[in-house]
Amino acid sequence: VQRVPNDNVIRLDARRPPQRCGATTTTGRPCRNNALEGQAYCRVHQRQAVADATPSGGDVPEQPDDQSSRLDGLRSFIGRRLKGDYPVDEFGYDDQLTREVLLPMLRPLYENYFRVRTLGVGRIPAQGSALLVGNHSGTIPLDAVMMQYAVATEHPSKRVVRSVGADLVWATPFISHLARKTGSAVACEEDAYALLERDQLVAVFPEGFKGVGKGWSERYRLQRFGRGGFIEVALRARVPIVPVAIVGAEEAYPMVANAKALATLLRFPYFPITPTFPLLGPLGLLPLPSRWVIEFGEPIPMDQYPEDAADDKMFVFELTDSIRDRIQQMVYKGLKYRGSAFL
Amino acid sequence: LGRAKRILITGVSSFLGLEVAQRLAKDDEVEALIGVDFEEPPATLEKLEFVRADIRSPLIARVLDSTEIDTLIHTNITSHPSRLGGRSQMKENNVIGTLQLLAAAQRARKLKRVIMKSSTAVYGLGPKEPSIVREDHDNRHTQLYGYGKDCAEAETNVRDFARRREDVDVVILRTQSLLGPTVRTNMTDYLSLPVIPTALGYDPRLQLVHEEDAVDAFVHATHEAPKGIFNIAGRGVVFLSKAIRMLGKIPVRMPYPAAASGGALLRRLGVVDFPPDQLPFLIYGRVVDARRAQEEFGFTARYTTEQAIADFRDRALRGREAQPESVMGSV
Numbered sequence: 001v002q003r004v005p006n007d008n009v010i011r012l013d014a015r016r017p018p019q020r021c022g023a024t025t026t027t028g029r030p031c032r033n034n035a036l037e038g039q040a041y042c043r044v045h046q047r048q049a050v051a052d053a054t055p056s057g058g059d060v061p062e063q064p065d066d067q068s069s070r071l072d073g074l075r076s077f078i079g080r081r082l083k084g085d086y087p088v089d090e091f092g093y094d095d096q097l098t099r100e101v102l103l104p105m106l107r108p109l110y111e112n113y114f115r116v117r118t119l120g121v122g123r124i125p126a127q128g129s130a131l132l133v134g135n136h137s138g139t140i141p142l143d144a145v146m147m148q149y150a151v152a153t154e155h156p157s158k159r160v161v162r163s164v165g166a167d168l169v170w171a172t173p174f175i176s177h178l179a180r181k182t183g184s185a186v187a188c189e190e191d192a193y194a195l196l197e198r199d200q201l202v203a204v205f206p207e208g209f210k211g212v213g214k215g216w217s218e219r220y221r222l223q224r225f226g227r228g229g230f231i232e233v234a235l236r237a238r239v240p241i242v243p244v245a246i247v248g249a250e251e252a253y254p255m256v257a258n259a260k261a262l263a264t265l266l267r268f269p270y271f272p273i274t275p276t277f278p279l280l281g282p283l284g285l286l287p288l289p290s291r292w293v294i295e296f297g298e299p300i301p302m303d304q305y306p307e308d309a310a311d312d313k314m315f316v317f318e319l320t321d322s323i324r325d326r327i328q329q330m331v332y333k334g335l336k337y338r339g340s341a342f343l
Numbered sequence: 344l345g346r347a348k349r350i351l352i353t354g355v356s357s358f359l360g361l362e363v364a365q366r367l368a369k370d371d372e373v374e375a376l377i378g379v380d381f382e383e384p385p386a387t388l389e390k391l392e393f394v395r396a397d398i399r400s401p402l403i404a405r406v407l408d409s410t411e412i413d414t415l416i417h418t419n420i421t422s423h424p425s426r427l428g429g430r431s432q433m434k435e436n437n438v439i440g441t442l443q444l445l446a447a448a449q450r451a452r453k454l455k456r457v458i459m460k461s462s463t464a465v466y467g468l469g470p471k472e473p474s475i476v477r478e479d480h481d482n483r484h485t486q487l488y489g490y491g492k493d494c495a496e497a498e499t500n501v502r503d504f505a506r507r508r509e510d511v512d513v514v515i516l517r518t519q520s521l522l523g524p525t526v527r528t529n530m531t532d533y534l535s536l537p538v539i540p541t542a543l544g545y546d547p548r549l550q551l552v553h554e555e556d557a558v559d560a561f562v563h564a565t566h567e568a569p570k571g572i573f574n575i576a577g578r579g580v581v582f583l584s585k586a587i588r589m590l591g592k593i594p595v596r597m598p599y600p601a602a603a604s605g606g607a608l609l610r611r612l613g614v615v616d617f618p619p620d621q622l623p624f625l626i627y628g629r630v631v632d633a634r635r636a637q638e639e640f641g642f643t644a645r646y647t648t649e650q651a652i653a654d655f656r657d658r659a660l661r662g663r664e665a666q667p668e669s670v671m672g673s674v
Contacts, residue, residue, distance in 0.1 A: 084585040090630060091474050092548045092580060167470035170627065173544020173599075176470075180546070190473035190480065194632070 021045050032343070033115060043111055091195070092180035095160065099152065102182060106149050113289050114248060117338075118150040120296040124242055126157045129196040130299060131234040132203040132242045135222050135327050136211030138249030139272040142287060147203060147246065148182070150294050162195050163203040164188075168269065189233050196237040203244075204230040206320075213270035215258060219250040220335060222328045228313075228320040235310035235319075240299035243323060245330035248292030251341045253277075290341050293334045297326065347414035347456065347565045349375040351407065353398050353444065354419030355391070356380035358526040359460065362558040363416060364391050367565065377410055379403065380419070398440040404447035411453045414565060417444060418460040420497055422490040422529055422621075430489070437493035438500070445504040458514045458564045459501050463574060463631050464491035465517060468623040477632045478517070478572050489620030498572075512570040514640075516560055519576040519631065522651045523554030524658035529621065534652075535660065539592050540606065540625075541583060542599040547628025548580040553646035553654065563642050573636040577648040580630055589649075590656050599626060 021031040021042035033042030040046075077100065080086055088094045110116050124130060136143060148161040164187040170176045185191040187204070195202045205211060210223035225231075234241050255272040263271035277284030300323065309315055350367055354360040355378030367373050368390040377392045378384060384393060396402045398419055407415075419440060424433045441459075448454055466476045467485025487495055498515055505513040520530035530551065533539070552560075552575055560575045587594045597605060603622050610619070636642045646654065 082588075084588040088548075088580065088582065090548075090550075090580050092582065170470035173542070176626075177544060177546045180548070185474045186471065188471065188473050190477065191475070194473070194475050 034117060088181070091162070091183070091185050091191075093160075093162070093183040094181040098160065098182050103149055103152055106145065110146060110149050110153075113287075114146065114252070114292040116146055116150060116248070116292040116294060118154050118294045118296075120298075121151060121154045122156060123296050123298055124151060124155055124159065124201065125240065125299065126159075127199070129199050129237065129239045130201055130242050131192070131196065131230065131237075131239055132161065132201065132244050132296070133230065133323060133327065134203060134205050134244035134246055135220075135331055136205035136207045137214070137219070137246070138287075139212055139253035139255050139274065140287075141205070141212055142252060143246045143249040144203060144205065146249075146292065147244065147294060151201070159201050161203045162200045163205075164192055166208060168209075189229050192230055192233045193237055196233065196239050206230055206324075209269040213255070213258065213272070216250075216254045216256050219254075220247070220331050222324055222331070225320050225324045228316045231320045231323065232310045232316050234302050235305060235316070238303045240301045241323060242299045243297035243327045243330060245295045245297070245327055245334045246292070247294075247331060247334035247338055248290045248341075251290035252287035254288070288342070291338055291343070293338045295330055295334050297330055300326075346372050346567065348373060349410060349412040349453070350414045350416060350565065351377045351379065351410065351412045352416045352418065353379045354417070354421075354460075355393065356382050356384040357418060357421070358554065359521070359557060359561065360384075360416075360418040361386060362554070363418070363561045363565075364388060366558060366562045375410060375412070377406065377412065379406070398444045399435070401447075403444060404450065407447050407451045407454075412451060413453050414456045414458070415444075415448055415451075415454060416458045416460075416561065416565065417441065417501075418561070419444075420460055420462070420494060422462070422464070424489075433490075434493055437490075438496045441497040441500045445500055449504065449508055454508070454511055456512045456514070456565070456570075457501065457504065458516065458561060459497070460561070461494045461498050461515050461517045461572075462490065463517050463519050463576070463629055464621065465495045465498060466629060466631065467491070468621075468627045468629060470627065472627065472629075475630050475632045476574075478574055478635055487620075491620060514564045514568065514570050515572040516564060517572065517574050517631070518557050518560070519550050519552045519574075519629075521554050521557050522551045522655045524654065526554040531655065531659065534586070534590060534592075534655065536609075537592070538595050539587050540595045540597060540609075541587070542625040543596040545599070545626045546582045546584045547625060548630050549583055549586050549628065549648060549652075550576050550580045550630045551648050551651050552577050552644060553651040556644040556646055556651075559645075560636070560642050563640075568640055568642070571635075571639060573640045573642070574631040574633045575636055575642070575644070576631050576633040577644045577646050577651050578633070579647045579649055580628075581648050581652060583625075583628070586652050589652055590660060 021033045021035045022040045023031045023045035025031050031042055031045060033044065035042055086094060086096050134147060144163045151159055151161045160183055162183045162185060165179050165184045166187050169179050170186060185195055192202055192204065206225040207223040208226060214223060253272065253274050255274055257273040259271040259273055274284065350373060352360050352364050355364055361384050364376060364378055365388060368376055368388045376390050377394060379394050379396050379398060381395065381397055394406055420437045421427060421433060424430045427433045427436055448457065466472065466480055467482045467487055469485040471484040473480065501513055501515060505511065521528050522530055556577065557575060584594065606622055
């Protein structure tokens with residue numbers, strides 16, 4: 001019988017509280033963003049500081065040149081899209097559309113609205129497959145989107161995260177289409193395994209609807225982890241599991257109540273009532289500007305277990321529980337680290 | 344494993360049956376080639392001996408026994424209800440036909456190999472179905488109807504036969520929709536419409552197999568290929584929206600329920616013969632994993648899905664435009 005190593009207890013590492021940015025905003029007040037690690041300024045002001053430091057002027061004709069070449073690039077890009085001259089993989093993932101159009105659109109949301117701080121992104125292997133296992137919350141699965149953005153922009157090799165979506169996603173018009181093109185697959189063992197076989201980075205949220213659809217009183221308390229299916233897949237594929245804790249999604253859409261009758265009527269797994277929805281109508285769909293922290297934990301290698309470990313159900317359950325505990329501890333730590341939820 | 348010498352092909356009047364027969368007729372080692380169908384094949388072959396028969400009739404048993412065939416290629420499974428005079432007739436042909444053909448084949452003492460044409464329609468369509476389906480997938484989530492159910496039942500018959508006659512190698516080829524310059528399938532009919540109805544908000548992935556590749560797969564199965572069940576499909580996928588753009592057609596996006604009833608109307612008018620059970624295809628699409636065919640069976644499609652669509656555009660659609668009497672004009 002395999003024993004799960006007792007490394008559930010996460011050492012609270014002595015990370016210093018984040019430094020505030022040293023710049024002054026356009027309104028003359030000190031910037032309230034956290035400074036980048038090892039830098040004096042936040043992400044916004046750091047870029048400005050770098051731009052100010054590099055000498056400009058003198059090369060007057062360079063800028064229009066640059067612009068016209070960018071315009072040419074845009075023109076040819078649009079031309080190619082219209083002609084349908086773009087590749088997609090077997091799952092329907094459209095790398096060009098995702099990286100060049102959709103992800104850049106999320107930047108204001110990620111950087112300015114949620115002010116996401118991403119920690120430990122370098123722990124994700126630079127190549128080869130891995131299974132990211134995260135906590136799920138916040139009514140609308142924005143956490144998956146923010147995680148994809150975090151890895152695509154902050155990871156050294158700018159990897160794409162392939163998440164798996166429940167059947168509701170695939171039965172919903174427009175959403176299913178968008179999910180396909182941005183790299184999602186169906187939440188089943190076959191698809192997760194197929195993606196891992198193709199050296200992809202796969203993200204799963206084993207809590208599923210129990211996670212996103214849990215009430216405000218249950219916030220940051222991880223729900224049951226499905227049936228351990230995805231842990232089993234990682235064991236079979238012998239790929240490392242990277243635990244991920246996402247803090248902030250709970251406050252973006254605090255679900256104060258669940259209109260169960262309406263949910264049954266509409267065949268939704270839940271129907272959220274938040275402080276703004278449906279009170280403010282479509283405006284209520286706007287997430288609240290909570291501050292987010294995404295932490296990627298140390299990968300847990302699966303090839304340390306024997307080949308047939310996936311067939312030992314008891315072992316799979318124990319391992320699932322230990323990973324769930326680990327993510328729960330990371331969430332508590334992330335909450336502490338974040339401090340105030342909105343400021 | 345010997346090479347096939349005496350071969351019987353069912354469904355020889357259909358595209359696949361006839362093309363496979365033509366290719367095998369060129370093989371000098373093939374001594375006898377017997378084709379069976381209800382109607383005369385559109386082309387005659389020197390070597391082909393045509394028998395007009397229903398595979399359900401006792402005549403088949405006599406033919407099978409007297410000709411001492413060693414290889415049976417069963418392509419007579421149809422997805423066109425109207426061609427046979429209705430859905431119940433179609434099921435009768437597909438399921439009962441296969442059952443009776445195999446009952447007759449069980450007595451053919453020289454029989455060494457059975458090759459059956461099945462379809463990827465045996466995999467269900469639904470939101471829980473995997474994005475890439477492998478041969479060992481079980482339909483836990485979706486109930487099969489119509490053509491897909493027929494194929495699945497006919498396959499069960501073939502597998503039962505394989506248990507009864509363990510000395511016979513059985514190959515089941517699950518082909519994706521065929522596309523190419525000559526073949527006519529539900530998919531080619533659909534893609535030949537002047538305006539193409541699609542489901543609003545959905546864009547299924549298309550994975551197709553070029554007609555030449557499908558024929559190659561069956562010829563390959565006839566000679567010395569390993570037994571088993573294999574998905575036959577072209578490499579890569581193409582979104583339906585892109586395929587429509589490639590063909591220079593106009594998509595008509597309508598809410599799915601309307602598309603379903605519109606499809607029923609088109610079927611009644613005889614414009615398309617798209618089986619109703621395949622309508623969810625417009626939402627979910629169906630993509631299979633063809634790696635087993637490549638690694639174990641030794642078959643790789645030469646055309647990718649995109650190349651198959653391009654070839655269909657260049658040789659079928661533009662070819663038909665040249666004929667003024669055709670109703671299949673492109674926009």
